[in-house]
Amino acid sequence: MASLLTTLFLLILSLSTSSFSSPVPIRSEYEVSILFEGWIVKHKKSYKDSSEKEKRYEIFKDNLKYIDEHNAGNHTYTLTLTLFADLTVEEYRSTYLRKLPPPPEYDTINNYNDVNSDEYNFNDTITLPNSIDWRDLGAVTPIKQQGACFSCWAFTAVAAVEGINQIVTGDLISLSEQQLVDCDHKSCDVYHVYKSFEYIQRNSGIDTEEDYPYTAAYNQYCDTSKENNKVVTIDGHGWVPRNKENFLKARVALQPVGASVEAYQRAFQNYGTGVFTGFCGRQQDHAVTIIGYGNEEGIDYWLIKNSWGTTWGEAGYMKLERNIGDIYGKCGVAEWPSYPVKFKHMKQMKSNPLGAKEVPGAPDFSHSDGAAGKITSK
Structure with a gap:
């Protein structure tokens, strides 16, 4: 039956x-x-x-x-009966969304602010690929489900770290959101993605999801034995220059990036397929991971990995309109994106700050002279 x-x-x-x-x-x-x-x-x-x-x-x-x-x-997108179909929009908002305050550094995040910022400016005219999908390049783990715990920030941080680790090492390893909930923030409440990057660096690594599985709740204690199982490391984090979608595009061409969006609208709640062009503001209340970009039927989009399971959106993903003529980006996506930094070998920092493998069509930063330059797109 x-x-x-x-x-x-x-x-x-x-x-x-x-x-x-x-x-x-x-x-x-x-x-x-x-x-x-x-x-x-x-x-x-x-x-x-x-x-x-x-x-x-x-x-x-x-x-x-x-x-x-x-x-x-x-419309450019359809709606569908998602996992939220038995919730009013008010219930959806109160259970799954929280207003995210600006980071403490909010007013000063205008340029790169990572462990190697002088070497990481865009310095020559850079030609970017028309599209990129980090799923196709093996840097994205399957869609996960955060449940009623407001831990989107943990899933966003983990997805970005999983991505850069695969790009640098070739190993795609599913990492532990629960460790961040229990040991970093010690809560299912509002938190910043970049704080989790700081924790992973400070802890000298993060455990796997298999060893420290997700429970969709704060477990009231940190499992220190698992916390000490440091499977994947990062060397720092950086900020994409605020409100500059061209710089965000250049960064996403290199790696998955964490971002925050306003998911407050009923259309977002019931999103199904296509490029989301519906109304939304920039009162960011949900963290997501940008894992690519492209164009569909003449509309530019960001490819978003969400943490609401595979029955929301395009099997858990969203195409969010890009280049809308608003500096903040659709739903505020360009306002304060951040990303983890991982070096393959410290001695390679000068020539390739991320120590990343070659990505077809990705920008080349090997000729840096420390002066910010212009970015162009194909």
């Missing part, structure tokens, strides 16, 4: 979200109930009693109506 419900759910859902412009579906109560039951099975949902289930069903119906009406319009 569960398998049949899931099959019907997926069939009905695919028929209603397969086009970017179509009539608004007229759904019977029976069809909606089948969708709801299939959605419950797919997401392994359970409710404490029939009253709670009925409440969630009414919210589900309202979200479905919102999704259907959006998908009937002419």
